[in-house]
Structure formats: C-alpha cells, structure tokens
Amino acid sequence: MxxxxxxxxxxxxxxxxxxxxxxxxxxxxxxxxxxxxxxxxxxxxxxxxxxxxxxxxxxxxxxxxxxxxxxxxxxxxxxxxxxxxxxxxxxxxxxxxxxxxxxxxxxxxxxxxxxxNPLSAMASNMSKPYQAQLIARHGFYIPATLVSDDPDEVLDFVERHGRVVYKSTSGIRSIVTAFDPVRDRDRLARLRWCPVQFQELLDGPDVRVHTVGDRVLAVILDTAAVDYRYARAQVGSDARLRPHALDAELAGRCVALAADLRLPFAGIDLKVMPDGRVACFEVNPSPGFSWFEAETGVPIASAVADWLLTPA
Structure with missing residues (x-):
C-alpha cells in the first residue's frame, strides 16, 4: 500500500x-x-x-x-x-x-x-455560474447574480439590488470587491473586454467548511471585510477565525454537495444570513486549508491523512 x-x-x-x-x-x-x-x-x-x-x-x-x-x-x-x-x-x-x-x-x-481529488472533478469550479446551479440543488441560497459585459445592464442590476460585489466568473482567484457606483462607473467600459460576475452583497458571518469524506470541519470568520482573505487590505485588520460546529442538517448538506461534485476533499464557502438562510458562494476543489488550521487548530491535514489511509 x-x-x-x-x-x-x-x-x-x-x-x-x-x-x-x-x-x-x-x-x-x-x-x-x-x-x-x-x-x-x-x-x-x-x-x-x-x-x-x-x-x-x-x-x-x-x-x-x-x-x-x-x-x-x-x-x-x-x-x-x-x-x-x-x-x-x-x-x-x-x-x-x-x-x-x-x-x-x-x-x-x-x-x-x-x-x-480527481482533476476531472475539479472542473466544476472553472465556471462559478455553472457550479452555482449544482449548489442550488442542495438547498443553499444563491445570491442574485449577473454576468455581463454591458455597463447599462450592470447599472440596472445595481439599482435593483443596492449593495453589490463583483468577482471573477472562473476558478482563477480574484478579490471580491464592493461595487462603488461613483468610483467604478467610469471603469465599466472595460467590461467590453471581459465579462464580470456581479452579485448582491449579503449580510452575516462567513463560514468555511472543509469536508473530508463524511467528516465536516468548519471555521467561522469575524470581519467586516467583503473578502475575508483580504481583510487587512479592505478594513485594516485580519479576520478572526474560530472553530464552528454546524448543525447536523447543514453538515449533511455540505457532505452531500461535495459528494455530488465528486470531491472527497472540498472547501465550501458559506454565508449565514440574519434570517437563517445559508448562502453558498462556491466549492473549492483544491482548498488551501493551511491558514484555517494554523489559526484555529482544526485538524484538517489529519483528516485528509486518515481518509487517504482508509481502504477504499
């Protein structure tokens, strides 16, 4: 072996x-x-x-x-x-x-x-709008989303939803950024070169869930930043991380979602909204988990090792 x-x-x-x-x-x-x-x-x-x-x-x-x-x-x-x-x-x-x-x-x-994970299974993350359709099947809320290269269409979306963020549509890392109708209006012309994904901005804490087979290891993040990964740049201080216990129903949905995507090891980004709904932004098929473990002690690497050593 x-x-x-x-x-x-x-x-x-x-x-x-x-x-x-x-x-x-x-x-x-x-x-x-x-x-x-x-x-x-x-x-x-x-x-x-x-x-x-x-x-x-x-x-x-x-x-x-x-x-x-x-x-x-x-x-x-x-x-x-x-x-x-x-x-x-x-x-x-x-x-x-x-x-x-x-x-x-x-x-x-x-x-x-x-x-x-099998590299072929990682492909769902290459298109966030496509992956969102798969995520929705498991009962997670999907933020109102627009992918567009039309400035007028974007401004109409912002008018309807008020607070909006923008990000890449692909699996390439991008910084989730709040749209500023004044600062960003002149930059909208650049959309003609590359469509961008816009979404309604949601309130509530971020929760990062790592699933390893049937195990669920969750971390909650405290920050006012739009993108917790870049909290220092956005709000002047790093996000504070702590272990978080999911209820059994939500944990089960996370495991089922990862299994449906053929990802034995996944990083699932959730937002727990004030009204109790849980939004899911994406499922990372190759999660860089080291920061979450180093900050909280949640034993993600050990869970991966145990899973790898368990007979298939």
Whole structure:
C-alpha cells in the first residue's frame, strides 16, 4: 500500500498532509512537478477478463508499483508554470505530468484507490455560474447574480439590488470587491473586454467548511471585510477565525454537495444570513486549508491523512 502526493512539497497544504501521514507511520511518495528526473510507465493490461492498471513510477532511487497506490492527494502545478526548470527539463516534466494525470483518472475510474481529488472533478469550479446551479440543488441560497459585459445592464442590476460585489466568473482567484457606483462607473467600459460576475452583497458571518469524506470541519470568520482573505487590505485588520460546529442538517448538506461534485476533499464557502438562510458562494476543489488550521487548530491535514489511509 502506497500513498502518493503530487504537488510542490514545500507548499503548506502539501507539507502538512505529508507530515500527518508520516506521523501515522506512512512513507508517502511525493511527486514534485519540478522534478525533471522523475519517470513513469503506465499500461492497462487484461487479466481474467478484468482491466488492470499496471506500471511503475521512478522517483530517484525509489520505484513505486502503480498497482500498489491506494491513496493520492493532488495539488499539481503545470510544468510550464513551475519555476526553475530549464527548457529541456520542462519538456520531460510535462511528459511525466501528462502520464501521471492519465494514471490518476484511470485509477479513479477503476476504483480501489482514494483520490483527493480527481482533476476531472475539479472542473466544476472553472465556471462559478455553472457550479452555482449544482449548489442550488442542495438547498443553499444563491445570491442574485449577473454576468455581463454591458455597463447599462450592470447599472440596472445595481439599482435593483443596492449593495453589490463583483468577482471573477472562473476558478482563477480574484478579490471580491464592493461595487462603488461613483468610483467604478467610469471603469465599466472595460467590461467590453471581459465579462464580470456581479452579485448582491449579503449580510452575516462567513463560514468555511472543509469536508473530508463524511467528516465536516468548519471555521467561522469575524470581519467586516467583503473578502475575508483580504481583510487587512479592505478594513485594516485580519479576520478572526474560530472553530464552528454546524448543525447536523447543514453538515449533511455540505457532505452531500461535495459528494455530488465528486470531491472527497472540498472547501465550501458559506454565508449565514440574519434570517437563517445559508448562502453558498462556491466549492473549492483544491482548498488551501493551511491558514484555517494554523489559526484555529482544526485538524484538517489529519483528516485528509486518515481518509487517504482508509481502504477504499
């Protein structure tokens, strides 16, 4: 039995999961996207009418039989964006990346291996409006939303909803910012180059929920900022984080939502509104959880490690 970690080893989430696995006596194989010396051979072979995954992964002196991999934690970086790789090394690293990507998808399809998360399942977050439709099926409130490249349409939306924020429509990180009808009016002409997502601004505390299989680990954030990640820049002080217990019904909905999106490990952004409704903004398919754990002690890395080591 082997656990495979695919990502930059020094990145905090990857390092924390690796440490949690080591604390449990596991010796995970770590594939660094920048390691041009790695090599992988992959094949599908038939035996007794069954499709079996076969091959080896070479990481320096370590050789991993791919059939022995029972758990994987994925936070890969495309070699094209990995610093420090020479052009020739980048080509070799890309070949390893592409083959390893095929392996993870095959392993997920064939079963018997725990993946957090299959890269194909992460695709729902590439379009926030699309993902919002999936989220709504689980009873969460979705803020009134407009995606537009028309300044007049945006001003009409602002007039109808009063307080509005804007953000990216894709999975690329953007800063959620309050729309200012005076400051931003002249900038609306830039929409002609790229549509932007506008939403009604909701009141209430933010809650970040991490689901790991059936486990739910929640953190509530106290801040007046529109985007708690950038609270210092927006309101002059960082958000204050503390552990938060969800009621069973809401926790169950979060687990069901993540499962519906095929995300064994997910970061779900909620807003608890004054009237008791719970809004969901998005489901992060590769949550950078280290800040939440460091600030609150909520054992997210340990939950991921336990899940990876549990037989599928």
């Amino acid at each position: 082997t656990t495979l970690l695919w990502g930059v080893p020094s990145e905090p989430p990857m390092a924390m999961v690796a440490a949690a696995l080591a604390a449990r006596g596991a010796e995970p194989a770590v594939v660094d996207p920048r390691a041009a010396g790695a090599a992988i051979d992959l094949a599908l072979s038939g035996a007794h009418g069954e499709r079996l995954l076969d091959g080896v992964l070479r990481l320096g002196d370590r050789v991993i039989e791919l059939g022995s991999v029972t758990g994987m934690y994925l936070r890969p970086v495309e070699p094209a964006f990995a610093p420090g790789l020479a052009p020739g090394d980048r080509v070799r690293a890309q070949r390893v990346h592409d083959t390893l990507l095929s392996f993870t998808e095959l392993a997920d399809a064939l079963g018997g291996c725990r993946l957090a």
